[in-house]
Amino acid sequence: MNQRQRIPRPTAKRLSLYLRELENRARHQxxxxxxxxxxxALGLTDAQVRKDLAYFGQFGHPGIGYHIAELVARLRKILGxxxxxxxxxxxxxxxxxxxxxxxxxxARGFDVAAVFDADADKIGTMLxxxxxRPMSDLATLVxxxxxxxxxxxxxxxxxxxxxxxxxxxGVLGILNFAPIRLDVHDKVSVTSVDLTVSLEQLAFQVxxxxxxxxxxxxxxxxx
Amino acid sequence: MNQRQRIPRPTAKRLSLYLRELENRARHQxxxxxxxxxxxALGLTDAQVRKDLAYFGQFGHPGIGYHIAELVARLRKILGxxxxxxxxxxxxxxxxxxxxxxxxxxARGFDVAAVFDADADKIGTMLxxxxxRPMSDLATLVxxxxxxxxxxxxxxxxxxxxxxxxxxxGVLGILNFAPIRLDVHDKVSVTSVDLTVSLEQLAFQVxxxxxxxxxxxxxxxxx
DNA sequence: CGTTGTGAAATGATTCACAGCT
DNA sequence: AGCTGTGAATCATTTCACAACG
Numbered sequence: 155m156n157q158r159q160r161i162p163r164p165t166a167k168r169l170s171l172y173l174r175e176l177e178n179r180a181r182h183q184x185x186x187x188x189x190x191x192x193x194x195a196l197g198l199t200d201a202q203v204r205k206d207l208a209y210f211g212q213f214g215h216p217g218i219g220y221h222i223a224e225l226v227a228r229l230r231k232i233l234g235x236x237x238x239x240x241x242x243x244x245x246x247x248x249x250x251x252x253x254x255x256x257x258x259x260x261a262r263g264f265d266v267a268a269v270f271d272a273d274a275d276k277i278g279t280m281l282x283x284x285x286x287r288p289m290s291d292l293a294t295l296v297x298x299x300x301x302x303x304x305x306x307x308x309x310x311x312x313x314x315x316x317x318x319x320x321x322x323x324g325v326l327g328i329l330n331f332a333p334i335r336l337d338v339h340d341k342v343s344v345t346s347v348d349l350t351v352s353l354e355q356l357a358f359q360v361x362x363x364x365x366x367x368x369x370x371x372x373x374x375x376x377x
Numbered sequence: 378m379n380q381r382q383r384i385p386r387p388t389a390k391r392l393s394l395y396l397r398e399l400e401n402r403a404r405h406q407x408x409x410x411x412x413x414x415x416x417x418a419l420g421l422t423d424a425q426v427r428k429d430l431a432y433f434g435q436f437g438h439p440g441i442g443y444h445i446a447e448l449v450a451r452l453r454k455i456l457g458x459x460x461x462x463x464x465x466x467x468x469x470x471x472x473x474x475x476x477x478x479x480x481x482x483x484a485r486g487f488d489v490a491a492v493f494d495a496d497a498d499k500i501g502t503m504l505x506x507x508x509x510r511p512m513s514d515l516a517t518l519v520x521x522x523x524x525x526x527x528x529x530x531x532x533x534x535x536x537x538x539x540x541x542x543x544x545x546x547g548v549l550g551i552l553n554f555a556p557i558r559l560d561v562h563d564k565v566s567v568t569s570v571d572l573t574v575s576l577e578q579l580a581f582q583v584x585x586x587x588x589x590x591x592x593x594x595x596x597x598x599x600x
Numbered sequence: 601c602g603t604t605g606t607g608a609a610a611t612g613a614t615t616c617a618c619a620g621c622t
Numbered sequence: 623a624g625c626t627g628t629g630a631a632t633c634a635t636t637t638c639a640c641a642a643c644g
Contacts, residue, residue: 161585162635170577174556188603196558200603201637208605216604217644233577234584252475258556258573263580303579327583329575333397333481335419343582345575350481352552352568354393354456356526357486359566360550361457362384385613411625423625424615431627439626440622 165206171196172203173229180222188219235263240300242325244316245307246271246286249331253307254282267299272312289319296323306330317344388429394419395426396452403445411442458486463523465548467539468530469494469509472554476530477505490522495535512542519546528552529559540567 175195189203210232214220230236243266269284277288304320306313313332327343330336333350398418412426433455437443453459466489492507500511527543529536536555550566556573
């Protein structure tokens with residue numbers, strides 16, 4: 155089967171996991187991998203891996219498996235990380251600073267192209283190599299620097315306003331760290347990382363003696 | 378229906394969202410809420426809300442809805458946040474520091490009771506009100522301070538070792554921020570927050586023009 | 601023989617729709 | 623009338639199992 159088909163949400167999440175595992179193996183120069191091996195590394199069944207990959211075409215080789223370098227390239231293209239995404243970070247507090255320091259950024263196709271904060275005391279000071287800007291500069295910079303994604307690292311009560319401003323400025327997607335559900339029109343994608351939910355999820359599992367893996371993520375999740 | 382039944386994973390995630398919304402409304406003194414109102418606030422259907430809550434007993438009132446204060450108390454108990462969970466933070470880098478500064482902690486029933494790092498330069502220095510300890514103190518402190526949860530905020534390559542140490546020391550659950558799948562025996566719960574997955578998820582949605590809400594993370598999930 | 605891709609079956613989650621309570 | 627709790631129906635995802643290929 156080929157192309158335009160609905161991709162199940164769980165499949166979309168696993169694509170990132172496949173890519174990361176494959177990149178690791180590519181570094182240690184392995185040529186091919188079977189769905190069984192890839193699945194085992196990630197705690198998934200071989201059928202699951204094959205079905206996920208098959209949504210995007212047929213690039214396995216019966217009797218052989220998947221060619222790692224080829225699959226990495228395909229997955230990057232599918233995920234959209236074969237190009238660089240310029241992002242705007244809003245919120246230069248503790249979390250914002252931790253995010254700026256995160257090394258994985260550029261390596262994975264993302265670049266923080268501007269940093270904003272509402273706090274007058276922070277405006278003008280530097281965060282890594284960026285001068286912190288006032289929110290009033292948002293629209294101009296999003297335009298000038300071809301910014302496509304916004305990262306919200308502000309307290310809950312101000313997050314919706316920031317989201318509205320980002321969308322007005324023209325971003326296409328938002329990574330939200332504030333513990334609220336963002337209301338956005340459906341041309342814009344939102345992925346949320348909710349620390350509270352993760353913590354309570356863990357407490358719940360432990361209380362329940364529910365043992366075993368929990369899925370979370372920065373699950374990105376929920377909401 | 379009552380009690381022991383399997384709780385669907387998505388339901389478990391939504392429990393946290395219900396609790397947060399209800400706590401907000403309790404603050405603004407509302408007495409009762411219907412499944413429709415609660416669902417609308419979170420982007421869910423009324424039936425979904427009712428079904429989720431019904432897994433844990435019948436505490437709604439036909440014709441009236443749910444008594445907010447009562448439901449909050451019930452949810453706290455269900456989630457296990459009606460008590461305080463002592464946690465050990467491992468990793469005092471940027472992320473660890475951001476986590477320490479996170480205000481929601483104590484308010485939601487969690488307390489960082491000790492901080493550890495492998496870096497000799499950091500050991501002995503203070504992070505908020507905690508002296509950073511060497512990993513060799515882990516077992517002793519977990520025992521002494523009744524620590525039940527571990528938070529892993531170290532680079533990927535060292536995370537599995539930290540997880541093993543935490544489990545040896547006796548923690549029951551781990552909140553993992555390292556971008557790897559932790560292998561643990563099934564008496565221990567793991568919830569992962571994976572920034573890479575969240576980012577790529579967003580890029581994927583945007584690329585696809587897939588629009589709409591994404592669920593991420595803290596999805597407890599995926600690990 | 602090992603391994604893929606994929607229909608068909610099984611399992612899981614959500615939505616519908618309605619009886620019954622207030 | 624308004625609203626809950628819940629079986630039944632629908633929809634989504636995973637697992638099975640196997641024909642076809644290298």
